[in-house]
Amino acid sequence: MNPESQVKPDPRRSLPAVGRLARAVRERVPELPDWACAEAARQLLDALRASMGRGEHPWAADPGALAERAEAAARELARIRPGPVVNATGIAIHTNLGRAPLAPGAVAAAAAAAGYSDLELDLASGERGDRSAAVALKLERLSGAEAALVANNNAAALLLALDTLARGREVVVSRGELVEIGGSFRVPDVMERAGVRLVEVGTTNRTHLRDYEQAIGAETALLLKVHRSNFEQRGYVAEVELGALAALGRERGLPVVEDLGSATLVNLARHGFPPEADAGSRLRLGADVVCFSGDKLLGGPQAGLVLGRRAVLDAMRRNPLARALRLDKLGLAALDWTLGCLLAGREREIPVLRQLTTPAAELMARARALAERLADLGTEGVELGCLPERAFVGGGTLPGFALDSWVVTVSSRVRSAAALAAQLRVGDPPVVARVRDGRVLLDVRTLLPGDEGRVEAALRAALEPPAV
Ligand SMILES: *Cc1c(COP(=O)(O)O)cnc(C)c1O
Numbered sequence: 226m227n228p229e230s231q232v233k234p235d236p237r238r239s240l241p242a243v244g245r246l247a248r249a250v251r252e253r254v255p256e257l258p259d260w261a262c263a264e265a266a267r268q269l270l271d272a273l274r275a276s277m278g279r280g281e282h283p284w285a286a287d288p289g290a291l292a293e294r295a296e297a298a299a300r301e302l303a304r305i306r307p308g309p310v311v312n313a314t315g316i317a318i319h320t321n322l323g324r325a326p327l328a329p330g331a332v333a334a335a336a337a338a339a340g341y342s343d344l345e346l347d348l349a350s351g352e353r354g355d356r357s358a359a360v361a362l363k364l365e366r367l368s369g370a371e372a373a374l375v376a377n378n379n380a381a382a383l384l385l386a387l388d389t390l391a392r393g394r395e396v397v398v399s400r401g402e403l404v405e406i407g408g409s410f411r412v413p414d415v416m417e418r419a420g421v422r423l424v425e426v427g428t429t430n431r432t433h434l435r436d437y438e439q440a441i442g443a444e445t446a447l448l449l450k451v452h453r454s455n456f457e458q459r460g461y462v463a464e465v466e467l468g469a470l471a472a473l474g475r476e477r478g479l480p481v482v483e484d485l486g487s488a489t490l491v492n493l494a495r496h497g498f499p500p501e502a503d504a505g506s507r508l509r510l511g512a513d514v515v516c517f518s519g520d521k522l523l524g525g526p527q528a529g530l531v532l533g534r535r536a537v538l539d540a541m542r543r544n545p546l547a548r549a550l551r552l553d554k555l556g557l558a559a560l561d562w563t564l565g566c567l568l569a570g571r572e573r574e575i576p577v578l579r580q581l582t583t584p585a586a587e588l589m590a591r592a593r594a595l596a597e598r599l600a601d602l603g604t605e606g607v608e609l610g611c612l613p614e615r616a617f618v619g620g621g622t623l624p625g626f627a628l629d630s631w632v633v634t635v636s637s638r639v640r641s642a643a644a645l646a647a648q649l650r651v652g653d654p655p656v657v658a659r660v661r662d663g664r665v666l667l668d669v670r671t672l673l674p675g676d677e678g679r680v681e682a683a684l685r686a687a688l689e690p691p692a693v
Pocket residue numbers: 378379380381406410451452453454484485486487517518519528529621
């Protein structure tokens with residue numbers, strides 16, 4: 226036996242009990258809830274015991290450091306999540322940051338509907354009302370569609386369309402469009418769950434009309450087209466245009482559904498947006514049904530928007546799954562406000578559309594103004610600058626479509642850019658920025674009104690030594 230192990234006490238025995246550590250945290254910060262103090266203490270002590278058991282001697286044998294760590298963990302547990310962050314990445318539709326930010330008007334509409342509302346009551350007659358009639362009417366007016374319906378998100382919309390139109394039968398899709406969107410959404414998997422049989426046609430890079438023609442048989446229920454939301458194909462490629470596919474569908478009596486992923490309901494071609502981003506134009510090319518997300522380019526709440534032929538949409542509405550996949554009242558109210566804003570031609574009030582259409586000259590002026598506010602920090606080993614940058618739209622939309630943007634750059638001689646970015650991320654509010662070439666890049670394109678002040682405060686807190 227190793228004589229040392231007899232004399233040396235097990236370090237785990239020096240750790241306090243969970244209750245004692247939890248009390249120490251509550252004494253430091255009385256407003257923290259009991260459950261968070263207890264949970265933080267338990268998690269921290271579990272982790273410490275485990276690492277001590279592996280023979281490691283972690284940082285926190287001393288009670289002061291232990292209580293400080295537990296307090297930070299309790300604060301994090303007590304925080305409401307998701308909570309607000311400042312998006313300084315330049316990526317307007319950032320999946321990890323909640324995609325499209327809602328306009329203040331949409332937020333107010335959702336808040337107003339959060340209590341009792343006329344969600345399913347027709348106030349004039351006192352009879353039961355249709356919860357989505359108001360948004361459907363606006364969607365029809367914006368897109369020219371015969372009918373519209375909404376689901377919880379676009380994945381739900383596609384599932385509902387496939388289940389309604391093709392359950393137990395075959396759906397023909399190009400191999401070039403069997404995409405994975407991220408966050409585990411894969412077109413073939415959704416099709417399997419919808420109980421449809423996938424018939425792949427063409428090759429990864431080339432699919433022709435004759436490929437679809439040859440695949441159509443007695444079991445075929447529909448032709449599906451999926452937008453390549455997050456990648457581009459270049460080189461020796463061929464795909465069948467929607468118009469040609471729709472003509473084939475009409476000839477064979479088969480519905481054509483297009484999953485657009487992301488789309489707008491206003492024409493942004495003058496801002497350089499690709500024409501397929503306009504949902505109404507896809508219907509005019511002959512699609513029977515198109516679906517897309519509410520919180521990508523549309524700039525509204527999470528939702529799945531479906532536009533198309535009335536008979537098809539009525540069948541989708543009657544599908545028992547529709548109830549399971551429906552949009553909630555907060556989303557409906559925020560969506561209604563957003564659509565009303567588009568109908569009134571006020572698209573600049575929608576943050577995503579405003580961000581994506583702001584000219585580079587205006588962004589340059591904003592970046593310079595922000596750098597000016599921070600100028601006094603540019604001393605003692607801190608370097609500040611302004612640079613033109615390319616920003617992507619993000620969120621699996623418009624791949625290959627980069628926008629000219631402007632960034633404020635920050636670097637410090639005493640701290641790495643990654644360490645500075647990490648400190649900004651845990652600030653209050655957190656600021657999320659990019660790091661490149663040893664610098665933190667703060668892109669002004671995605672800053673919302675009032676964010677400049679928050680960025681300034683966050684940078685001051687991160688760079689200035691604390692006052693003693
Ligand atoms: C984003 C996307 C989806 C999923 O939409 P959600 O609203 O996230 O459910 C489906 N299909 C395509 C092509 C997409 O780009």
